[in-house]
Amino acid sequence: MNIGDASALCGLPVKTIRYYEDIGLVEPARRDNGYRDYVDSDVGRLRFLQRARNLGFSIEICRSLLELQEDKNRESAEVKRIALEHLEEIDHKIQELNALRDTLHDVIDVCPGDAGAECPILDELAEGGRRCGKT
Secondary structure (H helix, E strand, O other): OOHHHHHHHHOOOHHHHHHHHHOOOOOOEEOOOOOEEOOHHHHHHHHHHHHHHHOOOOHHHHHHHHHHHHOOOOOHHHHHHHHHHHHHHHHHHHHHHHHHHHHHHHHHHHOOOOOOOOOHHHHHHHHOOOOOOOO
């Protein structure tokens, strides 16, 4: 099948599929005329990549997961370790986002939002957290 057909089957844009090919995540065969020739296993690989990327795995981790998927001698413990590390990263990002939300909420609460020039939000941005008791 051509790249457009593969795109329709896996739900990835053609541009993304070309990028994945450029970085070696998928390697479709080539026809005599040079066109890519995707087979069902390529589409499966692209779907795998789409799901992994939707879960937030980096390209390099996706590469590792693909290698593990193809390794019939793999140990699921390695896959679980990778997933747990990723979950820890997500939890850390959530904590950071919660802290950002709290800081923004605090400066919004103290901003009068009136016709005056005093603006704690701009002060916070200019002072980098010193105004809200942060270092």
